[in-house]
Amino acid sequence: MKQVIKMRQMSNNQKGIIKKISATGDMGRRIREMGLVPGAEIQIQGRAPLKDPVAVKIKNYTLTLRNNEASFILVEVEALNTAKE
Amino acid sequence: MKKKITIALSGNPNSGKTTVFNAITGARQHIANYPGVTVEKKYGTVFHKGVEIEVVDLPGTYSLTAYSLEELVARDFLLNEKPDLVVDIVDASNLDRNLYLAIQFKEMGVPLIIALNMIDVAESRGIQVDAKKLSSLLDVPVVPMVARSKKGIEQLLDTIIESASERQDWFPEAISYGMDIDQSLKKITQILEAAGTFSKKYPVRWLALKCLEGDKQVLDLLKKHPDEFAKVTRICKETSKHVMNTLEEDVEGIIADHRYGYIAGITKKAVKRKIETRLNISDQIDKVLTNRLLGPIVMVLILYLVYAFTFWASEAPVGWFEAFFDGLKDIITSIVPPGNLQSLLVSGIIDGVGGVLGFIPLIMLMFFTIAILEDSGYMARIAYMLDRLLRWFGLHGNSVIALIVSGGISGGCAVPGVLATRTLRDPKERITTLLVVPFMNCGAKLPVLAMLIGAFFAKNRARMLFLLTLLSWCFALLAAKLIRSTVLRGPKTPFVMELPPYRLPTLQGLIIHSWERTWHYIKKAGTIILGISVVIWAMMTFPGLSHEQARTFDIQRERLQQAFLAAPGIGKWTRNKQDLEKLDHLYLKYVAAKQKNDTKALEHMEKEPLLKLAKAAYEWKVSPFAAQAMDPKLLSAARRYLDFREEAVNLEIKRHQTALKSTIAGWIGTRLEKVTRPLGFDFRVNIALIGGFAAKEVILSTLGTAYSLGEAPEEKGGSLAQRLRENPLWNPLQAFTLIIFTMLYVPCLATVISIRKETSWRWATFSILFNLAAAYFISLLIRQAGIVLGLGI
Numbered sequence: 001m002k003q004v005i006k007m008r009q010m011s012n013n014q015k016g017i018i019k020k021i022s023a024t025g026d027m028g029r030r031i032r033e034m035g036l037v038p039g040a041e042i043q044i045q046g047r048a049p050l051k052d053p054v055a056v057k058i059k060n061y062t063l064t065l066r067n068n069e070a071s072f073i074l075v076e077v078e079a080l081n082t083a084k085e
Numbered sequence: 086m087k088k089k090i091t092i093a094l095s096g097n098p099n100s101g102k103t104t105v106f107n108a109i110t111g112a113r114q115h116i117a118n119y120p121g122v123t124v125e126k127k128y129g130t131v132f133h134k135g136v137e138i139e140v141v142d143l144p145g146t147y148s149l150t151a152y153s154l155e156e157l158v159a160r161d162f163l164l165n166e167k168p169d170l171v172v173d174i175v176d177a178s179n180l181d182r183n184l185y186l187a188i189q190f191k192e193m194g195v196p197l198i199i200a201l202n203m204i205d206v207a208e209s210r211g212i213q214v215d216a217k218k219l220s221s222l223l224d225v226p227v228v229p230m231v232a233r234s235k236k237g238i239e240q241l242l243d244t245i246i247e248s249a250s251e252r253q254d255w256f257p258e259a260i261s262y263g264m265d266i267d268q269s270l271k272k273i274t275q276i277l278e279a280a281g282t283f284s285k286k287y288p289v290r291w292l293a294l295k296c297l298e299g300d301k302q303v304l305d306l307l308k309k310h311p312d313e314f315a316k317v318t319r320i321c322k323e324t325s326k327h328v329m330n331t332l333e334e335d336v337e338g339i340i341a342d343h344r345y346g347y348i349a350g351i352t353k354k355a356v357k358r359k360i361e362t363r364l365n366i367s368d369q370i371d372k373v374l375t376n377r378l379l380g381p382i383v384m385v386l387i388l389y390l391v392y393a394f395t396f397w398a399s400e401a402p403v404g405w406f407e408a409f410f411d412g413l414k415d416i417i418t419s420i421v422p423p424g425n426l427q428s429l430l431v432s433g434i435i436d437g438v439g440g441v442l443g444f445i446p447l448i449m450l451m452f453f454t455i456a457i458l459e460d461s462g463y464m465a466r467i468a469y470m471l472d473r474l475l476r477w478f479g480l481h482g483n484s485v486i487a488l489i490v491s492g493g494i495s496g497g498c499a500v501p502g503v504l505a506t507r508t509l510r511d512p513k514e515r516i517t518t519l520l521v522v523p524f525m526n527c528g529a530k531l532p533v534l535a536m537l538i539g540a541f542f543a544k545n546r547a548r549m550l551f552l553l554t555l556l557s558w559c560f561a562l563l564a565a566k567l568i569r570s571t572v573l574r575g576p577k578t579p580f581v582m583e584l585p586p587y588r589l590p591t592l593q594g595l596i597i598h599s600w601e602r603t604w605h606y607i608k609k610a611g612t613i614i615l616g617i618s619v620v621i622w623a624m625m626t627f628p629g630l631s632h633e634q635a636r637t638f639d640i641q642r643e644r645l646q647q648a649f650l651a652a653p654g655i656g657k658w659t660r661n662k663q664d665l666e667k668l669d670h671l672y673l674k675y676v677a678a679k680q681k682n683d684t685k686a687l688e689h690m691e692k693e694p695l696l697k698l699a700k701a702a703y704e705w706k707v708s709p710f711a712a713q714a715m716d717p718k719l720l721s722a723a724r725r726y727l728d729f730r731e732e733a734v735n736l737e738i739k740r741h742q743t744a745l746k747s748t749i750a751g752w753i754g755t756r757l758e759k760v761t762r763p764l765g766f767d768f769r770v771n772i773a774l775i776g777g778f779a780a781k782e783v784i785l786s787t788l789g790t791a792y793s794l795g796e797a798p799e800e801k802g803g804s805l806a807q808r809l810r811e812n813p814l815w816n817p818l819q820a821f822t823l824i825i826f827t828m829l830y831v832p833c834l835a836t837v838i839s840i841r842k843e844t845s846w847r848w849a850t851f852s853i854l855f856n857l858a859a860a861y862f863i864s865l866l867i868r869q870a871g872i873v874l875g876l877g878i
Binding site: 021024026027029030031032034035048049050051052053055060062064065066069 | 349581
């Protein structure tokens with residue numbers, strides 16, 4: 001079973017594939033030019049000491065973005081408990 | 086073949102661009118600014134196979150939009166200067182995202198070479214890039230390389246020369262962005278081509294693409310041709326509406342997605358990836374260094390180690406520098422006769438510049454350690470961990486870089502700090518950051534703080550400096566919060582940032598990096614400081630004592646001398662003023678030699694007939710009890726001499742203080758005493774602080790000048806720190822008040838000018854007044870609270 005959730009809702013180490021970037025304008029541009037585009041495989045790497053921003057592994061590099069930015073990124077993940085992988 | 090070619094070096098941040106640039110040009114580098122803006126332009130030249138290659142290092146960017154100054158600068162350089170070639174440094178281990186920039190060069194049509202860097206890293210991660218295939222798919226030369234170990238640099242230079250002699254024209258690549266956009270692109274291209282004027286200077290298809298992306302700079306350019314502008318904007322609007330309705334995305338997003346699609350098509354064929362998800366070393370390190378609990382602890386520890394190391398390692402060299410300048414002063418004092426020229430050379434020039442240059446080892450080491458943090462990739466982790474905190478104060482995670490460069494780990498400079506705020510996109514966050522960076526402890530304040538700490542808190546030097554750094558952060562953050570909730574209210578901006586893989590910094594990179602900044606500091610010290618030291622010396626020397634005043638002091642001195650010479654038992658030793666002067670001279674020399682335990686000098690003095698008396702005076706002063714055993718006649722003469730000396734020295738102090746007060750600086754400083762009395766600052770401190778506006782280092786040199794001019798010159802010896810410690814007006818509380826005031830008050834002239842350049846006179850003026858007010862009230866609070874609580878008095 002697959003389901004689409006916001007990147008913000010993903011738990012640490014969870015994997016997924018980006019389905020859609022719903023941000024436009026400056027934020028959308030910035031997110032895309034850093035390589036966060038539909039089709040990209042991502043894995044949540046961790047969160048900063050204050051639980052925000054979030055670090056995301058994409059291909060071979062790591063990006064950080066704030067929770068409110070991660071809300072604009074829709075990710076397809078395996079439903080049910082895949083987080084514990 | 087051309088004899089001289091120009092190439093532009095481009096690439097993502099962290100792609101190793103600087104390493105390639107250093108490897109190609111070595112030490113033959115120059116730094117200038119791009120015309121009109123303050124983005125640094127680095128360039129250098131290299132001769133390869135008889136061809137002169139000028140290399141321009143473009144700012145590191147991810148894209149070529151009009152939304153950041155760096156990207157605009159890079160773009161304008163390509164369009165206006167039309168270099169023969171662009172060498173795009175591409176990180177082989179992150180090919181997809183790195184090629185996003187390369188594709189945009191191809192859209193522009195500029196002749197391109199791809200330097201496929203870090204293939205070793207890629208291979209270690211199971212990524213194999215087929216350079217030949219990549220080259221044929223992209224239709225550009227691809228040179229695989231490992232810039233860190235200089236592998237592939239020769240081949241790159243060969244390829245540059247080959248390509249430059251072959252291709253000259255720009256061939257914009259026609260990538261498909263989907264049917265709808267392709268059609269609009271075609272229409273706009275036709276309109277622009279028909280207008281004629283554009284195609285001479287710009288690749289037209291690229292212009293059309295930028296119109297569809299809503300690029301502000303290109304649209305502004307188009308506005309000068311109202312007919313075409315109207316037609317083009319109509320097409321753009323229609324396309325945007327249509328795309329939004331059918332695909333639910335904006336045009337820019339679709340264009341970006343197609344670029345990535347195009348790239349994916351290429352990398353699928355040219356890159357072999359072993360399926361592997363194991364964490365690489367960098368991720369392993371991050372598990373610890375950005376851990377929720379360990380991360381912050383390690384961060385504070387690392388920042389503390391930076392100090393401890395810097396101070397420990399610079400202690401000896403700082404001493405050598407000081408000794409060198411002291412020696413220089415001695416030489417000049419012995420060559421140049423006393424008077425205005427000697428005073429200018431010693432008190433104006435050497436004290437001023439020497440006092441500042443003496444701290445070079447400290448500043449160089451500080452820059453060196455900052456460069457390690459930057460080049461290793463740890464700086465980005467600091468930004469990541471602190472973003473949530475900084476956001477609360479209305480700043481951005483990237484503000485931390487500006488704050489650190491300005492002196493967040495103390496020893497930076499607010500000028501590059503102000504310039505570093507350019508990485509912030511939101512104007513409000515940017516202005517706030519650049520307004521608070523002058524609160525940090527920059528390299529110029531450091532000597533002042535170090536001197537005061539050394540004088541009054543010598544036992545806790547490292548701890549005290551650490552405390553001051555924490556305090557500067559508190560002040561800066563609170564000021565930011567204040568500014569962001571009053572004059573600059575507004576929302577926050579995106580924080581998408583890369584955490585670059587940890588890398589062992591290269592020594593060459595570190596040295597170039599820290600030397601550049603140190604050199605900048607030296608230049609500043611050499612030019613501005615020298616000029617100001619001389620001006621301030623003049624302000625503190627002229628007009629000086631009036632004739633009557635000078636005569637009154639002369640007469641008093643004469644009387645003292647006559648009284649001493651006429652005293653019983655003295656005639657045996659000194660008969661006239663010449664003898665007395667000889668005695669004074671010998672006494673000082675003897676004291677100095679005794680203190681330094683200089684046996685050679687002591688032996689040398691043995692033949693002097695007056696030595697016995699000088700020796701007796703010294704012994705009486707050091708230990709009156711032991712001196713009791715001396716011949717009573719000798720002892721009585723020695724005591725008389727010491728009494729005379731004390732009075733003479735006091736008179737001399739009075740003379741110099743009167744002289745200083747009757748100078749221009751004395752006049753201003755005295756007027757200001759009314760305002761600064763609650764802070765405990767006398768006219769000398771005021772003078773120093775006025776000088777410090779021009780450059781903070783001047784505070785130290787001016788205090789030095791003020792205190793050496795204000796006290797008897799013959800009682801020299803002892804540093805400024807020692808002189809302050811012995812001065813009854815100074816105590817730890819007073820020193821701490823001055824430390825805080827120095828940390829907070831007006832940014833130096835160079836910083837104010839940079840703020841003005843980055844914003845407006847309005848903000849520059851605001852910065853001066855805001856900081857001055859903050860400094861005054863906070864130091865007032867500290868001193869008064871200290872007096873009430875009886876701390877440090």
